[in-house]
Amino acid sequence: MQLLAQDLVNGILAGGILAVVALGFSLVWGIMNIINLAHGAFVMLGAYATYQLTKSFGLDPFLTLPLSFVILFALGYVIQRFLINRVARAPILITFLLTFGLSLLVVNVALLIWTGDTRGVTTSYSGANFTLAGVTVPWIKLDTLLAALVITGLMHVWLTRTRTGRAIRATSMDIGAAQLTGVRVRQIYAIVFGLGAGLAGVAGTLISMSYAMTPSMGDPFLIKGFVVCVLGGLGSVQGALIGGLVYGVVEAFATQINVTIGTQSISGSGLQDAIALIVLIIVLIVRPTGIVGKAVV
């Protein structure tokens, strides 16, 4: 029982990070219909931004959150404006190729700058934890979850309450109608892509504190972000959050499954990816639009 409670907590803590990874990916996909394969590379850049800022200026990693957002937002904005805008309406395969190439480029540049060494961000409070009713909770992961919740909350408010936010949602609902009412679609697209990259950067910062960094660290997060996004529901803030939490908890519980068939013992832990994907398939059969459900923001 205690182990189940611990797993639930572990899953929620891990899921919060996945939610932020998926959020940026989901916005770009839902609004621009671009599956951004460079999203994992942006996550990696966010982590390295934090690494560099903590190392060079002695900043606390949590204080680098806004900085890595701004840096990655700027990068995303520029990339969209000068690169992706040229193919924004092209068939999906073209944007696939472009973002895949972009990902290779970013990863290899990172390899040149930071080399292939494995790094981590360690603070004086790394590893500190408290125990509540027999469940151990690491402070850093709890703070990370809180940061993730605040960020998704802010995104939701911004998208529903501000002019730009509304323009973004309008664009995703009907480009033609949005243009007629004076929305500058090119500008909106650049902002959305910038936001996607910025959120990836924020996710990278959060990941840097509990995960080891290498230039190729983004790949598993790209894949998990993709699954979470489909699981929760495309292009929706709540979808990314709920999808992330569900994914995290499913993975955590999968670890404890042990099935013995004859003499062969099968551990759910080695198969946690497969189990999470089975859950995805079940959800898609029952609710094809994902858990939260609408295809628009």
Place this chain on the structure above:
Amino acid sequence: MSLRLSAAAASAALLAAFAAPTVPVSAAGDTILFGAPISLTGSLTKEGHLTQEGYDLWKNYINAHGGLKIGGKTYKVDIKYYDDESKNDTSAQLAERLIDQDHVNFLLGPYGSGTSFTVAGIAERKKIPMVEGNGAAERIFNQGFKYTFGVLSPARRYLEGILDLAHAAKPAAQTVAITAASDAFSQEVAQGAAAWAGAHGMKVVYNNKYPDTATDVSSLISALKQTNPDVILNAGHLQDALLVQKALREQNVIAKAYGYSVGPDTPDFANALGKDANDVFGGAQWSESVKYKGEPGFMQSSSEYEKAIETTYHHHADYHNAESTAACLAFQYALEKAGSLDTEKVRDALAKLDVTTFYGILKFDSRGLNVFKPMVINQIQNGQLVTVWPKFTANGKPVYPAPPWGQRK
């Protein structure tokens, strides 16, 4: 007509000209040419460069000391490299090119188990002996290959030293928990550790694996914590070693010893974890403090080797350096024994090789695997690597049992 004839004659001459130089270059130049596809770019760039340094250090030493005496004749040595971009298939293609176009006499291994595996297939097909120092997966040696030799201790021996020292210590460790990544190398390491524990009366209380792409291992560690083991072992790679160590710390899992197959030996581990890296054990193929006394013909001690790397490359000798140099040494002693450059004779001499070098024993079983060399166990003490096992090479005493988290320095 005559034009056609002369064209035919010309092409015949051309063909003959191209066909002629199948004689190895070395026969003319008194130079033995080795070839190595190596990771100079791509994901294994760093390790690839360390490998190349190890090879080059040997080459320069031999040439500076007059070359190799083989069958009464003295030869210089040279090594031809190609960049395999850390890709298995590219590595194999380049090995083929080294043999067919560059006519190398022998192959030195690439970096990594994956590349070593594909290149071993080429060496076998072309009947060119290869000694590799950077692929530890036993899969490479279970194919019945006759031309591939590996100087590394095999995967299954990686963690046994940690168990051995915890088992012999007081209070003796009784139980062990193992977590392992799902890749072939890590699984071999974990099986080896579990088998050793079983054979020596230790109980394996937890043994589970995680995907090698795992981004969070908290739940695995939660389950492990409930079994309350004396020794916690991880078979994996640097990245997951860091994940596991962080999770153990975060969940306050207390054991007498913590050991990793890969991780503690690279400075990255201590750099990334700070004080939480202290008192952790790690398996290593070699460390600068091992005390083997090598046979004459090359640097005979680890300290001499360390000094040479330091002055040439301005960093501490890494075990990747040493194992790569050791691959060259296997060739050196086998060539001297064979007294010939004939590939068959050299292969047979390698199969019968039994020498001690600064790196340790070089001796191969029937599969070409160096099962005779024990691993070295290092412990991070106060941020420094100290060799603690086996006893005859140790330069420090192990800290055991490990102090609780937060009190490690």
